[in-house]
Each structure stands twice: as C-alpha cells, then as structure tokens.
Amino acid sequence: MTSTPLPGTDDLRARARTSLERIGVTVPEGADFQARTPITGEDLFGLTAATAADTEEAITATRQAFLTWRTTPAPRRGELVRSLGELLRDHKSDLADLVTIEAGKIRSEALGEVQEMIDICDFAVGLSRQLYGRTIASERPGHRLAETWHPLGVVGVISAFNFPAAVWSWNTAVALACGDTVIWKPSELTPLISLACDRLLAQAVEETGAPRDVHRLLLGDRSVGEQLVDDPRVALVSATGSTRMGREVGPRVAARFGRSLLELGGNNAAVVAPSADLDLAVQGIVFAAAGTAGQRCTTLRRLIVHRDIADTLIARLTAAYARLPIGDPFDEGTLVGPLISAKALDGMQAAVTRAQAQGGKVLAGGERRLADEAPRAAYAEPVIVRVDEQTDVVREETFAPILYVLTYDTLEEAIALHNDVPQGLSSSIFTRDQQEAEFFLSAEGSDCGIANVNIGTSGAEIGGAFGGEKETGGGRESGSDAWRAYMRAATSTVNYSGRLALAQNVSFL
Numbered sequence: 014m015t016s017t018p019l020p021g022t023d024d025l026r027a028r029a030r031t032s033l034e035r036i037g038v039t040v041p042e043g044a045d046f047q048a049r050t051p052i053t054g055e056d057l058f059g060l061t062a063a064t065a066a067d068t069e070e071a072i073t074a075t076r077q078a079f080l081t082w083r084t085t086p087a088p089r090r091g092e093l094v095r096s097l098g099e100l101l102r103d104h105k106s107d108l109a110d111l112v113t114i115e116a117g118k119i120r121s122e123a124l125g126e127v128q129e130m131i132d133i134c135d136f137a138v139g140l141s142r143q144l145y146g147r148t149i150a151s152e153r154p155g156h157r158l159a160e161t162w163h164p165l166g167v168v169g170v171i172s173a174f175n176f177p178a179a180v181w182s183w184n185t186a187v188a189l190a191c192g193d194t195v196i197w198k199p200s201e202l203t204p205l206i207s208l209a210c211d212r213l214l215a216q217a218v219e220e221t222g223a224p225r226d227v228h229r230l231l232l233g234d235r236s237v238g239e240q241l242v243d244d245p246r247v248a249l250v251s252a253t254g255s256t257r258m259g260r261e262v263g264p265r266v267a268a269r270f271g272r273s274l275l276e277l278g279g280n281n282a283a284v285v286a287p288s289a290d291l292d293l294a295v296q297g298i299v300f301a302a303a304g305t306a307g308q309r310c311t312t313l314r315r316l317i318v319h320r321d322i323a324d325t326l327i328a329r330l331t332a333a334y335a336r337l338p339i340g341d342p343f344d345e346g347t348l349v350g351p352l353i354s355a356k357a358l359d360g361m362q363a364a365v366t367r368a369q370a371q372g373g374k375v376l377a378g379g380e381r382r383l384a385d386e387a388p389r390a391a392y393a394e395p396v397i398v399r400v401d402e403q404t405d406v407v408r409e410e411t412f413a414p415i416l417y418v419l420t421y422d423t424l425e426e427a428i429a430l431h432n433d434v435p436q437g438l439s440s441s442i443f444t445r446d447q448q449e450a451e452f453f454l455s456a457e458g459s460d461c462g463i464a465n466v467n468i469g470t471s472g473a474e475i476g477g478a479f480g481g482e483k484e485t486g487g488g489r490e491s492g493s494d495a496w497r498a499y500m501r502a503a504t505s506t507v508n509y510s511g512r513l514a515l516a517q518n519v520s521f522l
C-alpha cells in the first residue's frame with residue numbers, strides 16, 4: 014500500500030557509508046562476500062572474511078585478555094559497559110539506519126532494537142555491582158559454606174540476521190560485566206551493523222582502558238562458527254539461529270565438554286478466549302504476527318481461537334491485514350518491510366502451498382509485492398491461513414509472516430494444541446477471565462519459556478530472562494539471572510572451628 018518509490022541502492026549505499034563513517038568505521042573494501050540490503054536486494058560493499066588463522070589468533074588474543082579481565086573488579090568492568098551504552102545512545106540513529114539497511118526493519122523497530130541494546134547495557138552495569146553468590150547454612154559447627162561466581166572464559170557469540178545487534182549486546186554486555194571476553198561471529202547478512210557495534214565497543218575500550226582484546230569480531234561464513242564451536246578455549250558458545258543449526262552446535266560443544274547457550278526456533282501461539290478484549294487482541298496479534306515481516310524468533314505463528322469468536326476475530330484480522338502498508342522500511346508510514354532474501358520468500362510461498370495442500374485456506378494476504386520495482390527484493394503480504402489441524406507445516410517454523418488460525422472449544426484443548434509443537438519459545442493468552450489466565454501460566458499451561466497475558470508473543474523487555482524450551486534449546490539470555498550462564502560457581506567450605514568435622518557424621522581416624 015505504500016506508494017512512495019523505494020530508495021535506490023546507490024542512495025542506500027551512501028546512507029550506510031555516512032552512518033558507518035559517523036560511527037568511525039572505515040568503509041570496507043574486500044572481495045570475499047558482499048554486504049547487501051533487502052530493501053532492493055542488491056549489493057552494497059565487498060568485505061573480507063576471517064580466515065582460519067584469523068580465528069585462531071582471535072581465540073588466543075581473547076583468551077589472553079581474559080586472564081587480565083577476570084581479575085578486574087566487576088564494577089570496573091561495568092564502566093566499560095556503561096561507556097558502550099553511552100556511545101550507543103550517541104549513535105542511536107546511525108545504528109538504526111544500518112539495521113534498516115541490512116535487516117530491512119522499519120524505522121521504529123530499528124530504533125527499538127538499538128534501545129534494547131542501551132537497556133541491556135544499563136542492566137549489565139547494575140549487574141556488575143551484584144553477581145551475587147549465596148551463603149548456605151552449614152551442617153557443621155564452625156563452618157561456613159559459600160558460593161562464589163567467577164568469570165568463565167572466552168564466550169563465542171553466534172548471532173542471526175533478524176536481531177543483528179541486540180542479541181550481540183545481550184550476550185556481550187552481560188559477558189563483559191561477568192569478566193568474560195567475547196568473540197562475535199554475526200550473520201553474513203548483517204556485517205555492517207556488526208562492524209559498527211565492534212567499533213563502538215573498541216572506542217569504549219579505549220576510553221576506559223580495558224584490555225584491547227576483550228572483544229573480537231570475525232566476519233565470515235559458517236566455518237568461522239565451526240572453529241569457535243570446536244575450540245576448547247571457547248568456554249561458552251552462545252548461538253542464536255535455527256533449530257537445525259542448534260542441533261549441530263549443541264552436540265559438538267558438548268563433545269568437548271564446553272557449554273552452550275542455545276536460542277533456536279519458535280513456533281509461538283496465542284490463545285484467544287471468548288472473554289478477550291478484541292480491540293486489544295487484534296492490535297497485539299497484528300504486531301506479533303506481521304511486525305518485523307514475521308522474522309522474529311518470537312513472531313506469532315499460530316492463533317488458537319475459541320470457536321464462538323473465530324468468525325468475528327478473523328474478519329477483523331483480515332481487514333487489518335488488508336490495510337497493512339508494505340514497502341520501504343525508511344518510510345514512516347510503512348509497517349511491513351522486506352523479507353531478508355528471495356530464499357525467504359520462496360520458503361514462505363512453499364509453506365503456504367503445502368498448507369493449502371494439507372487443507373488450509375488462505376484468508377488474507379500472501380501475494381508478492383513490488384516485484385517490478387525491485388525484482389531482487391522480497392516484499393510479501395503477511396498471510397493468514399485457516400487450518401483445521403496442526404499438520405506438519407504448521408508444526409514447523411517458517412521464518413516469514415504466516416499466521417495459521419485454528420479453533421478450539423475448551424481451554425484444555427487449546428493448551429493441548431498450543432503445546433503440541435516441537436518448539437517452546439513464546440506464548441500468550443488473550444482473556445479477561447483470571448482463572449483462564451492463571452491456568453495458562455501454570456505448570457499445566459503453556460510449556461514455553463515466555464508466557465504472556467493480554468499481550469502478543471514478541472517484544473519482550475530485556476529485564477526478564479529470554480529463551481525457551483524443547484527445540485528452542487533451553488538457553489536463557491538477557492535479564493533476570495541469565496548472567497549465571499556466563500560464569501562458573503565455586504562452592505567453598507571454610508572450617509574455622511579448629512577441629513576437623515566430616516560431613517554426614519562420617520568418622521575417620
């Protein structure tokens with residue numbers, strides 16, 4: 014529906030160059046791979062990829078820096094993170110531009126992503142004065158039992174295109190406050206925003222006098238990630254991406270007894286109960302399902318609606334979908350930007366075709382847009398597909414704006430449908446019935462890591478732990494006590510009694 018023409022690739026390249034230069038990044042000139050923009054689907058700049066030797070050197074350097082950083086008092090480590098947060102504030106607009114140019118996010122969501130980075134920096138600065146361990150009541154007189162949290166080591170961060178900067182910051186701000194050093198392997202689809210974040214952190218390092226190698230960025234393909242996964246000096250691999258990727262990373266890291274933190278696919282659902290406030294529900298559903306062009310791991314992919322209100326809700330949703338402005342993400346009026354690639358559009362179309370073959374009916378959307386104007390870009394109308402049951406395509410995560418709608422009669426049935434998918438990231442219920450809401454949040458309700466009431470599945474705040482169960486991988490990042498994954502706990506028994514007393518009343522000698 015957006016009528017303004019798309020910006021040209023030359024304009025986008027110039028805009029990216031300006032943002033990069035203002036941030037202090039030397040615009041790359043390599044030949045290994047291309048930075049591109051989904052706005053036109055065309056190339057922007059050539060880049061150089063890290064070699065195996067570069068990766069080896071980065072691991073050695075960050076490991077060396079860790080030996081100093083781990084003994085730097087945590088509140089001083091927090092100063093580095095505070096400085097990063099200030100630089101992110103100063104460059105918010107330029108960073109958001111790069112997110113829009115490379116990931117195709119609309120302006121307000123791109124600014125929101127940078128805000129998420131600023132927020133996690135604030136959180137991690139506070140955390141740097143906490144990192145609490147417990148003292149535990151000892152069973153022996155004159156003994157103290159205590160738990161201390163120590164820095165873990167080098168953290169390898171593997172991130173995806175859809176939150177190209179925020180997911181890095183969740184990991185990096187917390188890891189740095191925890192005394193770890195970081196190697197970042199971003200998506201090949203978003204190298205420019207990665208260079209910008211790396212540059213700002215390097216500036217924060219210079220300003221605060223932290224060791225230079227507390228952070229390294231490695232641009233490149235999956236071979237870089239594989240090297241991090243297999244190297245025993247990388248204490249924790251924090252990987253965000255597909256379940257397929259996690260299925261490889263998890264066992265490989267475990268095989269060397271390393272730690273992994275996995276944030277994998279979601280197949281998030283909302284239950285809409287008969288008592289729901291439908292005005293609120295429609296807004297929440299449309300943002301969660303069509304926002305970010307359906308490319309959040311928290312995107313709403315399944316709607317489980319009570320049969321009595323299904324027709325009304327569907328009519329309202331299809332009307333809202335018909336009005337969604339799709340197009341240039343820089344245009345203030347646009348709500349749906351491009352998909353990341355032609356491959357993503359192919360995947361979307363293939364899933365809709367499969368759903369139709371499995372009995373699904375398209376109720377709204379699904380057409381490609383702007384194909385003449387930008388043949389290499391992938392703009393698509395978010396689609397609503399009515400299905401009678403959760404066939405295999407509904408049980409899969411397709412990283413595109415497809416909303417499958419199912420109906421239910423009893424809440425037990427709704428929750429059974431809700432939980433009957435392999436993934437377990439985010440979930441919500443729209444209801445004004447407190448009993449239903451509490452049941453959904455209870456141990457026999459949603460089986461996800463995130464369970465919401467009267468709000469959609471996406472757009473979590475950083476203060477809570479973020480992550481999910483089952484094929485989502487079990488990891489928790491960002492707020493609450495997710496920091497513990499980035500540290501190691503030591504339990505210490507101190508005997509100040511002057512006598513040796515064995516636990517469990519054991520006598521010996």
Ligand code: UN1
Nearest residue numbers: 176309310311471472473
């Ligand atoms: C992701 O899509 O990988 O809750 C992360 C949200 C965002 C983060 C999404 N705060 O939707």
